[in-house]
Amino acid sequence: MEVxxxxxxxxxxxxxxxxxxxxxxxxxxxxxxxxxxxxxxPAALIxxxxxxxxxxxxxxxxxxxxxxxxxYAELMQPELATALPxxxxxxRTVGSPQIRNxxxxxxxxxxxxxxxxxxxxxxxxxxxxxxxxxxxxxxxxLAEFLVGPKRNALEPDELVVSIRISPSGSRQTFMKVxxxxxxxxxxxxxxxxxxxxxxxxRAAFGSAGPVTGLVTAPLDEAERFPAAVxxxxxxxxxxxxxxxxxxxxxxxxxGRALERCLA
Amino acid sequence: xxxxxxxxxxxxxxxxxDVWGGESLLYALRERLDLPGSKNACEQGECGSCSVxxxxxxxCSCLVLAAQADSHEVTTVEGLGxxxxxxxxxxxxxxxxxxxxxxxTPGLVVATAxxxxxxxxxxxxxxxxxxxxxxxxxxxxxxxxxxxxxxxGIDA
Ligand SMILES: Cc1cc2nc3c(=O)[nH]c(=O)nc-3n(C[C@H](O)[C@H](O)[C@H](O)COP(=O)(O)OP(=O)(O)OC[C@H]3O[C@@H](n4cnc5c(N)ncnc54)[C@H](O)[C@@H]3O)c2cc1C
Ligand code: FES
Ligand code: FES
Numbered sequence: 001m002e003v004x005x006x007x008x009x010x011x012x013x014x015x016x017x018x019x020x021x022x023x024x025x026x027x028x029x030x031x032x033x034x035x036x037x038x039x040x041x042p043a044a045l046i047x048x049x050x051x052x053x054x055x056x057x058x059x060x061x062x063x064x065x066x067x068x069x070x071x072y073a074e075l076m077q078p079e080l081a082t083a084l085p086x087x088x089x090x091x092r093t094v095g096s097p098q099i100r101n102x103x104x105x106x107x108x109x110x111x112x113x114x115x116x117x118x119x120x121x122x123x124x125x126x127x128x129x130x131x132x133x134x135x136x137x138x139x140x141x142l143a144e145f146l147v148g149p150k151r152n153a154l155e156p157d158e159l160v161v162s163i164r165i166s167p168s169g170s171r172q173t174f175m176k177v178x179x180x181x182x183x184x185x186x187x188x189x190x191x192x193x194x195x196x197x198x199x200x201x202r203a204a205f206g207s208a209g210p211v212t213g214l215v216t217a218p219l220d221e222a223e224r225f226p227a228a229v230x231x232x233x234x235x236x237x238x239x240x241x242x243x244x245x246x247x248x249x250x251x252x253x254x255g256r257a258l259e260r261c262l263a
Numbered sequence: 264x265x266x267x268x269x270x271x272x273x274x275x276x277x278x279x280x281d282v283w284g285g286e287s288l289l290y291a292l293r294e295r296l297d298l299p300g301s302k303n304a305c306e307q308g309e310c311g312s313c314s315v316x317x318x319x320x321x322x323c324s325c326l327v328l329a330a331q332a333d334s335h336e337v338t339t340v341e342g343l344g345x346x347x348x349x350x351x352x353x354x355x356x357x358x359x360x361x362x363x364x365x366x367x368t369p370g371l372v373v374a375t376a377x378x379x380x381x382x383x384x385x386x387x388x389x390x391x392x393x394x395x396x397x398x399x400x401x402x403x404x405x406x407x408x409x410x411x412x413x414x415x416g417i418d419a
Contacts, residue, residue: 096396
């Protein structure tokens, strides 16, 4: 298996166009598990660690542009945690310090698991996914980027460059149900915001449907919102929990999150 | 079937080796670079026994491609202290009786050294959080906590 290490975004895009079957590796926390257990054997790997354009974040006319190579540890730092508090809370629940030091939002989008913890907070904040290939650039709302369980809208020659958000500044929070506080794949998860400017309640759930789902309601429907979120989910029974438990947990989490954000 | 040449700095020394593209840094350390201190228990990031510092950042070496470490700096448990010159964290693990089978110990020592570097006097919650990616089947963690407090010079 070949490993190619581009030093610039242009080089990365050119390599992917030449070798569409190659797999990107950023933090490797999903890809290496697959390689170690021989679950996949891609023709080649494209190591993104040396592509400086994917790292860090910048501010542009009030918007935040998060590089796809931002790690969970970086999302927890004060400047980003202040602007995107639910995303920082979600990042704190990911894996362990070792995983948060390596795992990235770009990788979470690449894997597009319904349990991906970065996804509900990004969805609540109406994130746009900025995509590039040798053919050019495009942007997709996250909801359109997530097309199915572990499936995203990327074409074989495309790469996620960044995620653009105009922080709402609203009260928001993230909650996750699992057997312990570290190293858990969510049984179900919830990001919620009370957006007074738009007059809207916004909630996104993880691990309770084929993709992360968004539910919105007018501010004055807070009382009915927990039931609405539970009803919008389409959970399944699996090793981590039953569909009925997940629906119940979402109702409870939504109630608690509302209490936190309306206080 | 080694295919790729990598050069990196390990424990302060320049090293070179051939690796296969899909191989982890953990495998390269243990099988090619004669550094078996980092342990292989799960190969999926769950246990922390393979913990090393990559450019000073705590990572699971089983989840880093050997090829990704090319031109970078790695510190393994061997780089923290030698048998005749133990790191204060290693000394504390011995003194506190925090080692039973010892399989988790190298990872815990590296993770603890990393914690104390950033937070010299951690609270119990900070210790719990910092070591949440390191599993031990033997000790029940009490003695490990004692060792961390001892290394930090905190009275329990
Ligand atoms: C022990 C352990 C615990 C974990 N706990 C959690 C958890 O609590 N919550 C959670 O959500 N996840 C968890 N994960 C999963 C994983 O850490 C996350 O999905 C992480 O965000 C992946 O990022 P990465 O950079 O490591 O991805 P990689 O493994 O490098 O890549 C993942 C996928 O994304 C693709 N990719 C990477 N970057 C790009 C890009 N820029 N453009 C296009 N495609 C790209 C890759 O080709 C690959 O398909 C855990 C994993 C482990 C091993
Ligand atoms: S062997 Fe790497 S975390 Fe278990
Ligand atoms: S001492 Fe045996 S696993 Fe920790």
